[in-house]
Amino acid sequence: MDGDRTTPWQPTVIAGPKHAMLLTPAIAKMMLKKAKRPLFVIGSLIEGDKEIVSFCKDIVENWNLPVAATGNMYKTLTENGVKSKRYGAIEIVNLLKDPEWKGVDGEGSHDLVLFIGVTYYLASQGLSSLKHFAPHLKTLTLCKFFHSNADASFPNMSDSEWIKYLEKTSKI
Amino acid sequence: MDGDRTTPWQPTVIAGPKHAMLLTPAIAKMMLKKAKRPLFVIGSLIEGDKEIVSFCKDIVENWNLPVAATGNMYKTLTENGVKSKRYGAIEIVNLLKDPEWKGVDGEGSHDLVLFIGVTYYLASQGLSSLKHFAPHLKTLTLCKFFHSNADASFPNMSDSEWIKYLEKTSKI
Amino acid sequence: MAFEKTAKKLDDNFWNTKNLKISIGEVSDGKSAKSKLDEPMGPTPKPSVTDLRSWDFKLLKRYPPFYAPFCDMCCLCTYGKCDLLGKKGACGINAEAQQARTVLLASCIGTAAHAGHARHLLHHVIHMHGRDKPIDLGKNIDIEAPIIRTLIGKKPETLGDLEESLAYVEEQLTHLLSACHTGQEGSSLDFESKTFHAGIMDDLAREVADIAQIIAYRMSKGDGDEPLVELGLGTVNKDKPVILCIGHNVAPGAEILDYIEDNDLYEDVEVCGICCTAIDITRYNSAAKVIGPLSKQLKFIRSGVSDVIVVDEQCVRTDILEEAKKNGAVVIATTDKMCLGLPDKTKEDSDLVISELVNGKIDGALILEPKNVGKVAVEVAKKIAKRRESIKALPDVSEISKLAKECTECGWCVRVCPNNRPVMDAVTSAAKGDLTKLAKLYENDMCYACGRCEEECERKLPLVSFITKAGDHHVKNQKFKMRAGRGPVQDVEIRKVGGPIVLGDIPGVVAFVGCSNYPNGGIEMAKMAEELLKRRYIVVATGCAAMSIGEYVDEDGLTLYERYEGIFDAGGLANAGSCVSNAHISGACIKIANIFAKKPLSGNFEEIADYILNRVGACGVAWGAFSQKAAAIAAGVNRWGIPAVLGPHSSKYRRLHLGRIDKKELWDLNDLRTGEVVQGEPAPEHLLYAAETMEEAIVSIVKMCIRPNDTPKGRQLKLSHYIDLYKRYFGELPPDLELFVRNERDVPITYKHDVMENLKEKKWVQREAPKEPSLLLKK
Amino acid sequence: MAFEKTAKKLDDNFWNTKNLKISIGEVSDGKSAKSKLDEPMGPTPKPSVTDLRSWDFKLLKRYPPFYAPFCDMCCLCTYGKCDLLGKKGACGINAEAQQARTVLLASCIGTAAHAGHARHLLHHVIHMHGRDKPIDLGKNIDIEAPIIRTLIGKKPETLGDLEESLAYVEEQLTHLLSACHTGQEGSSLDFESKTFHAGIMDDLAREVADIAQIIAYRMSKGDGDEPLVELGLGTVNKDKPVILCIGHNVAPGAEILDYIEDNDLYEDVEVCGICCTAIDITRYNSAAKVIGPLSKQLKFIRSGVSDVIVVDEQCVRTDILEEAKKNGAVVIATTDKMCLGLPDKTKEDSDLVISELVNGKIDGALILEPKNVGKVAVEVAKKIAKRRESIKALPDVSEISKLAKECTECGWCVRVCPNNRPVMDAVTSAAKGDLTKLAKLYENDMCYACGRCEEECERKLPLVSFITKAGDHHVKNQKFKMRAGRGPVQDVEIRKVGGPIVLGDIPGVVAFVGCSNYPNGGIEMAKMAEELLKRRYIVVATGCAAMSIGEYVDEDGLTLYERYEGIFDAGGLANAGSCVSNAHISGACIKIANIFAKKPLSGNFEEIADYILNRVGACGVAWGAFSQKAAAIAAGVNRWGIPAVLGPHSSKYRRLHLGRIDKKELWDLNDLRTGEVVQGEPAPEHLLYAAETMEEAIVSIVKMCIRPNDTPKGRQLKLSHYIDLYKRYFGELPPDLELFVRNERDVPITYKHDVMENLKEKKWVQREAPKEPSLLLKK
Incomplete structure (x- = not known):
């Protein structure tokens, strides 16, 4: 199978002709700079990985991002000193779909959403929902799995490469 | 849309994780050299294009290929001095599926099938059939349209590039 | 003059009593003897899903399924998606079974569409006329319902009797759909057997629907001399209020025509139709006009001629409301199948609804009672028609040229076009002021106006409107004549042609059916016909195919309907009617077995189908089949032993049934006269085949009319057509004559020399024709 | 000892008469008064597809569909495929409508599965007992069929009376499936309304099926003290001939048990089951054993314990024949739903069939008559069981280590695993001789053995066999107890709990239903339960969920079934039965409205559903829903006003129904007592929600049991559970308390201080609770 870095990690997630752009830390940073109302959605999958949580914390702090915590992630983030608001993964996607929604902080609709740590297939479905029904925002995924339903996604990669990517992304 | 050279020309032909390898004249020639029982399937779409028919003739002659003519192509090929056998596009695919079939010349099952000029969507369906149910053979397409259901396909390209590709392919 | 044309064919007396329950002379005493047939009951009345499996397996052995997956994956349960390319899914299913499952699912949807339609219609007409309204198809038809007789084993005598067939269909359909559930059938062959079953359920539903509407709406009973009705966009007088009916259910359209009749409004309102509803309203009242097949929908609506669009069910554009709004037209939805989110106004006062629609308080209404539709549609059309004067529906030519300059030449309009029409090329020409290429797309529905190009256009150019405008000047010439749908084939006709068909003296019965997903425009249908x-085949047409055929004129401006009689006989062009009238095509074949060969029908499916397969040279052609209904129809005719040739798009149905001429053993036959196994020929070669081109198709069609039972004279005739057409398109003799020439007497005289030479080269050995060819064993 | 356990609960008298038609005391006089109910007929008996549309639109306004396309394309007709991402298809459909259409299609398939099952079963039991066999559910049940009563408006008194409901379901299903045809419905909301309709048709079918089997097979009538039956792979004695029944239809399994009974073979043959058939055969005869949910299929078959595998219908692995062959097991297919290409031996002499199977002349047989299955299955099992001794079903531990070394570490086994389990990691450990990671996958069905990893493995390693072998040592411990399915909730129970539920004194009724597509193994079901x-909720379970719950034991080795009573009361764990028994869950809610609140049922759907939505604190949980049936079941409970929480895989159903707590206006209610519009709360917040984790789910479940009708005491109780669990998992007070606390009396005493502080911060304003909260208008 060619294009392994950009084959959806669960390969049958392929949904049609449109698929995510390959995201690099540099592009991610560019998009974060451009965004007026970014949001970071952090899911349960990274709950047990202190190193990744710490990078997420850096990204949140350095980019000054509001955070939506899904699954069981809220408590872990709080314990790690990351302020967040708790949502179900489906719930936050549903809210993001609505351009009239006031955002996690009540300050208006988000225009860029970064995802990390949401169960792959569930995230794929959520990203599909946003791809179809939220033309007003862009979605990026910072998982180590390529998410073809996002607008842009990190590629499939090894843990060590992922850590480098996250580290780079965290720096302004 | 990225990868325009290798997005299926009719983009919704995308069928799953597996898609054709990008075929160059060099690779085509390599595969022709390796093949023991190649077959060239020529369809109606190129009927009116003398230049392309002439390249096909070169390919047939230089590589000494048996030819299956589909649609209305038989008469045109005969008129152009290309010996062929007439089949329906679906009919030839059905026969190719069967590893016991004796081939267009009765000399045994084919192991490599080149396609050109079969109506895009019909060819896509035929190639899908072979992809799934004819593991004993490889399929190449020499159309100017990328066929993701083939094992290997020329990319989407301009007429001028296509002619160069065909010309190169025709030379042993 | 318009008035003359609108004069109804139907007698006045009927109209005065049409709302009364007619039950005179009918006494219903529950399980009376009336529905019994004077013949022994065969082995399979009301066959279960598995009762005809052994017949299916005989067909499937000869014509195994050919699968062309449209997608490698299965997405039907939440374990997936699973990639089935060389792999089994999480439930254990493999690619073949999954394809077969998908075909069964499509056929179930198709059957449901016909059965739902039939149920809805039957419910409505029983409400109108009572359960005891007799089924009387006139003195020329005794076998009123050959499919019901064969499958149910009864003769339906009243409208109420038809309910039993539908209840049976609904039950069987439930079992069949169930088999599509995850973790049910695992064998592709058993899926195919179930699809065949869905097919004959579809047959039953269609027969019920057409009989019900023939009886209730006094449609023609197969006379063959039905009036010529007006067909084409040019037949509509745009200066009048225009009501457009789209879909397949005659009830709302009939009520509109009744309202017009009752209020003497023939001169004041135009009623026209697209798709089968068009055919059926003209069977009811020849004052209605046929716009054409479903490929006309978007073009006609965009042209802004309709004031009120009444949609009933099936094959209607689902964005009809959005499209109607663009030109200020009002939409009335009339069935549960298509409610479009509209407010339900069924029980509201008609005058109030009319006022809400006229005032634009609502964009449209859901009105589930056909009676109420009539008044609302007509009155709203009358009130809003004037507004059209101020609406510019299509861009001007100058605007098109200007807009066309925005084209970025990305080429995606061509790539997403189902037929890869040269849309971009036409647009770039238009940018230079030349609209002829756009107009070219308009002609013969070369572009069938699906709108995919528009959707993809990065400049959002209204390409369908471009094409519509460019073709506008053609509209005035689009005035054709189509013979109104005749309904069934009469028993008297069968008595006349049954023998010649079975012996081969009539070279074949070819039915052009199905939708308008044509690879090269509708004209190919007409040319094949x-x-x-x-060549004096019997040609039958239904539905969109019947309309497309009517759009083609010769140098004298005459359509095939004007040049050929509407009879079911050699050289006749019989428009049977709408899609549900397809039942009469299988029905005619069944009647041949019954009337000519005296085969009993009741519960006797297998013997009848075997008779048809081996002796009745019939072939269906669905050149533009696109829908799930078409899949179900094909499955039905196939199970009855009738082969079909499809257009190339039909490869996207994922499954065909192909024979192999190189496998001689597949064609062995039982001779029921002698009990011996004899060598047969590939006749028919395939059960379901998709051709790439019209030329390939026509050669296939005549070849697929060959049957083992042909007499030498019949075989000669059939082979001469085959040879003739093969030579025309491929320049030489067919390569497989040795299979079809049993002995010298089969060789067409005109080709005698060449053929005999050819056979000698192939070391042909003569053989005897079987007396009673069959796939069954001698009893 | 084994003998004691196999003693049947059922009385002997029945067994002596079970083949006689019982019609004593029943006089059928056609349209007798017997089926009339002593209450006025409501507005919607036998509702059509559109009759409940206004109720649906009320639900959909509050809980609009949330779509997550599983594919961007539509592949249903030959115009396509069409890419619907921001574009319309060739038929005009958009992405939302297409998603909704796909959900309708899935729900139709699901409903067909239950309706086909019900029809098949009813046909069979009427054949056994006669149409006049009375429906008597014992003295504790007067409301024998709350769903039929509400929807059909009649009381079914005999088995024959159930046919009317099924005929109605089949007709409606045909209409609904028809709407999935190309060019029908265009509005996503109307598609959703149709899906709801499919849901209640599914309800009806399930109710018919379960009543029919309870009556015909004398299953328990909801006593609540049903026997504990054996559950788990460890309960099967491998030394005996083993017959495994898989599927959902009790008929063949029952005949097997009868044959065993009649021939006194309890000691000689093991009969066990997987999936709902397992539950239903143990409802019939507690001698049968339950292997477990469908996730056991491949593991159990691979372990090579079964001699004969009898498959009926639904959720059976479609490659069962291939898998059975590997270990020399014989397959008997028993219904038209799953024929597997096997030769039809229904009408052949049993002894001949037995000999063909034993001699390996055929791999399996299709036997459509349940009676014949009994003898063939048992006799074949007896004859071939010995062969198992020589068959090595699973690889040795040493072989596994050796084979595992071939692993290329490509990682695709993980990528294609629906749950991305660490398969590769386990294999690489195994290569080093450590099988504990493989064993870990075995435990609690963490790997549910779909086999996708094997299919993808480039070395074709038999990974499921690896896991099965590694888990083998667990098998002996897999001996659990499950309470046999009880069937309906009794009226006496409703009289007791109706008030407390409606007032909120019982904090909720939570039903664990559905399949085993669990994100983290079956144990999560048990932990939630x-x-x-x-917390003294009423917990109900059915189907695979009921089995998964039974596989979990506490430190004393006791299952929840042993620790909690089987009653429908606070702190009770009622195993209702198989999937079709889900009807009794909606049924119990309906009965509350009828028995406790005196709402008439007949034709009164809307009022009943509105009552349930606003006053009955019930919530469904389908943590592993994977099938189309599950989609239909959810649509049904949702239309009745019961919300459901699903597992994360359910996002792949493509559609949920979500409320928005930030949109206050959505939660307004009508107070039927005063006729005023009053402020409400998001109770229930969602109608259909997919949670990511068990923790999120359990918090959602308790929250979704809150209802506007709660008394202050009830609200306190419900909020205290919500606050308690929220704090446990998220570390603080829930962020939306201000919505649920109407006034101070609602605040749980234990949290009073914190909550009041919290509310003050949010500038909470108190409000009054409505007296009779409703979405309907005061009449």
Whole structure:
């Protein structure tokens, strides 16, 4: 199978002709700079990985991002000193779909959403929902799995490469 | 849309994780050299294009290929001095599926099938059939349209590039 | 003059009593003897899903399924998606079974569409006329319902009797759909057997629907001399209020025509139709006009001629409301199948609804009672028609040229076009002021106006409107004549042609059916029909195919309907009617077995189908089949032993049934006269085949009319057409004559020398024709 | 000892008469008064597809569909495929409508599965007992069929009376499936309304099926003290001939048990089951054993314990024949739903069939008559069981280590695993001789053995066999107890709990239903159930969920079934039965409206559903829903006003129904007592929600049991569970308390201080609770 870095990690997630752009830390940073109302959605999958949580914390702090915590992630983030608001993964996607929604902080609709740590297939479905029904925002995924339903996604990669990517992304 | 050279020309032909390898004249020639029982399937779409028919003739002659003519192509090929056998596009695919079939010349099952000029969507369906149910053979397409259901396909390209590709392919 | 044309064919007396329950002379005493047939009951009345499996397996052995997956994956349960390319899914299913499952699912949807339609219609007409309204198809038809007789084993005598067939269909359909559930059938062959079953359920539903509407709406009973009705966009007088009916259910359209009749409004309102509803309203009242097949929908609506669009069910554009709004037209939805989110106004006062629609308080209304539709549609059309004057529906030519300059030449309009029409090329020409290429797309529905190009256009250019405008000047010429749908084939006709068909003296019965997903425009249908008519085949047409055929004129401006009679006989062009009238095509074949060969029908499916397969040279052609209904129809005719040739798009149905001429053993036959196994020929070669081109198709069609039972004279005739057409398109003799020439007497005299030479080269050995060829064993 | 356990609960008299038609005391006089109910007929008996549309639109306004396309394309007709991403298809459909259409299609398939099952079963039991066999559910049940009563408006008195409901379901299903045809419905909301309709048709079918089998097979009538039956792979004695029944239809399994009974073979043959058939055969005869949910299929078959595998219908692995062959097991297919290409031996002499199977002349047989299955299955099992001794079903531990070394570490086994389990990691450990990671996958069905990893493995390693072998040592411990399915909730129970539920004194009724597509193994089901049981919710379970719950034991080795009573009361764990028994869950809610609140049922759907939505604190949980049936079941409970929480895989159903707590206006209610519009709360917040984790789910479940009708005491109780669990998992007070606390009396005493502080911060304003909260208008 060619294009392994950009084959959806669960390969049958392929949904049609449109698929995510390959995201690099540099592009991610560019998009974060451009965004007026970014949001970071952090899911349960990274709950047990202190190193990744710490990078997420850096990204949140350095980019000054509001955070939506899904699954069981809220408590872990709080314990790690990351302020967040708790949502179900489906719930936050549903809210993001609505351009009239006031955002996690009540300050208006988000225009860029970064995802990390949401169960792959569930995230794929959520990203599909946003791809179809939220033309007003862009979605990026910072998982180590390529998410073809996002607008842009990190590629499939090894843990060590992922850590480098996250580290780079965290720096302004 | 990225990868325009290798997005299926009719983009919704995308069928799953597996898609054709990008075929160059060099690779085509390599595969022709390796093949023991190649077959060239020529369809109606190129009927009116003398230049392309002439390249096909070169390919047939230089590589000494048996030819299956589909649609209305038989008469045109005969008129152009290309010996062929007439089949329906679906009919030839059905026969190719069967590893016991004796081939267009009765000399045994084919192991490599080149396609050109079969109506895009019909060819896509035929190639899908072979992809799934004819593991004993490889399929190449020499159309100017990328066929993701083939094992290997020329990319989407301009007429001028296509002619160069065909010309190169025709030379042993 | 318009008035003359609108004069109804139907007698006045009927109209005065049409709302009364007619039950005179009918006494219903529950399980009376009336529905019994004077013949022994065969082995399979009301066959279960598995009762005809052994017949299916005989067909499937000869014509195994050919699968062409449209997608490698299965997405039906939440374990997936699973990639089935060389792999089994999480439930254990493999690619073949999954394809077969998908075909069964499509056929179930198709059958449901016909069965739902039939149920809805039957419910409505029983409400109108009572359960005891007799089924009387006139003195020329005794076998009123050959499919019901064969499958149910009864003769339906009243409208109420038809309910039993539908209840049976609904039950069987439930079992069949159930088999599509995850973790049910695992064998592709058993899926195919179930699809065949869905097919004959579809047959039953269609027969019920057409009989019900023939009886209730006094449609023609197969006379063959039905009036010529007006067909084409040019037949509509745009200066009048225009009501457009789209879909397949005659009830709302009939009520509109009744309202017009009752209020003497023939001169004041135009009623026209697209798709089968068009055919059926003209069977009811020849004052209605046929716009054409479903490929006309978007073009006609965009042209802004309709004031009120009444949609009933099936094959209607689902964005009809959005499209109607663009030109200020009002939409009335009339069935549960298509409610479009509209407010339900069924029980509201008609005058109030009319006022809400006229005032634009609502964009449209859901009105589930056909009676109420009539008044609302007509009155709203009358009130809003004037507004059209101020609406510019299509861009001007100058605007098109200007807009066309925005084209970025990305080429995606061509790539997403189902037929890869040269849309971009036409647009770039238009940018230079030349609209002829756009107009070219308009002609013969070369572009069938699906709108995919528009959707993809990065400049959002209204390409369908471009094409519509460019073709506008054609509209005035689009005035054709189509013979109104005749309904069934009469028993008297069968008595006349049954023998010649079975013996081969009539070279074949070819039915052009199905939708308008044509690879090269509708004209190919007409050309194929013309070729066969010239050769004195019996040609039958239904639905969109019947309309497309009517859009083609010769140098004298005459359509095939004007040049050929509407009879079911050699050289006749019989428009049977709408899609549900397809039941009469299988029905005619069944009647041949019954009337000519005296085969009993009741519960006797297998013997009848075997008879048809081996002796009745019939072939279906669905050149533009696109829908799930078409899949179900094909499955039905196939199970009855009738082969079909499809257009190339039909490869996207994922499954065909192909024979192999190189496998001689597949064609062995039982001779029921002698009990011996004899060598047969590939006749028919395939059960379901998709051709790439019209030329390939026509050659296939005539070949697929060959049957083992042909007499030497019949075989000669059939082979001469085959040879003739093969030579025309491929320049030489067919390569497989040795299979079809049993002995010298089969060789067409005109080709005698060449053929005999050819056979000698192939070391042909003569053989005897079987007396009673069959796939069954001698009893 | 084994003998004691196999003693049947059922009385002997029945067995002596079971083949006689019982019609004593029943006089059928056609349209007798017997089926009339002593209450006025409501507005919607036998509702059509559109009759409940206004109720649906009320639900959909509050809980609009949330779509997550699983594919961007539509592949249903030959115009396509069409890419619907921001574009319309060739038929005009948009992405939302297409998603909704796909959900309708899935729900139709699901409903067909239950309706086909019900029809098949009813046909069979009427054949056994006669149409006049009375429906008598014992003295504790007067409301024998709450769903039929509400929807059909009649009381079914005999088995024959159930046919009317099924005929109605089949007709409606045909209409609904028809709407999935190309060019029908265009509005996503109307598609959703149709899906709801499919849901209640599914309800009806399930109710018919379960009543029919309870009556015909004398299953328990909801006593609540049903026997504990054996559950788990460890309960099967491998030394005996083993017959495994898989599927959902009790008929063949029952005949097997009868044959065993009649021939006194209890000691000689093991009969066990997987999936709902397992539950239903143990409802019939507690001698049968339950292997477990469908996730056991491949593991159990691979372990090579079964001699004969009898498959009926639904959720059976479609490659069962291939898998059975590997270990020399024989397959008997028993219904038209799943024929597997096997030769039809229904009408052949049993002894001949037995000999063909034993001699390996055929790999399996299709036997459509349940009676014949009994003898063939048992006799074949007896004859071939010995062969198992020589068959090595699973690889040795040493072989596994050796084979595992071939692993290329490509990682695709993980990527294609629906749950991305660490398969590769386990294999690489195994290569080093450590099988514990493989064993870990075995435990609690963490790997549910779909086999996708094997299919993808480039070395074709038999990974499921690896896991099965590694888990083998667990098998002996897999001996659990499950309470046999009880069937309906009794009227006497409703009289007791109706008030407390409606007032909120019982904090909720939570039903664990559905399949085994669990994100983290079956244990999560049990843990959620345990948590709720401790908190004295009423917990109900059915199907695979009921089995998964039974596989979990506490430190004393006791299952929840042993620790909690089987009653429908606070702290009770009622195993209702198989999937079709889900009807009794909606049924219990309906009965509350009828028995406790005196709402008439007949034709009164809307009022009943509105009552349930606003006053009955019930919530469904389908943590592993994977099938189309599950989609239909969810649509049904949702239309009745019961919300459901699903597992994360359910996002792949493509559609949920979500409320928005930030949109206050959505939660307004009508107070039927005063006729005023009053402020409400998001109760229930969602109608259909997919949670990511068990923790999120359990918090959602308790929250979704809150209802506007709660008394202050009830609200306190419900909020205290919500606050308690929220704090446990998220570390603080829930962020939306201000919505649920109407006034100070609602605040749980234990949290009073914190909550009041919290509310003050949010500038909470108190409000009054409505007296009779409703979405309907005061009449």
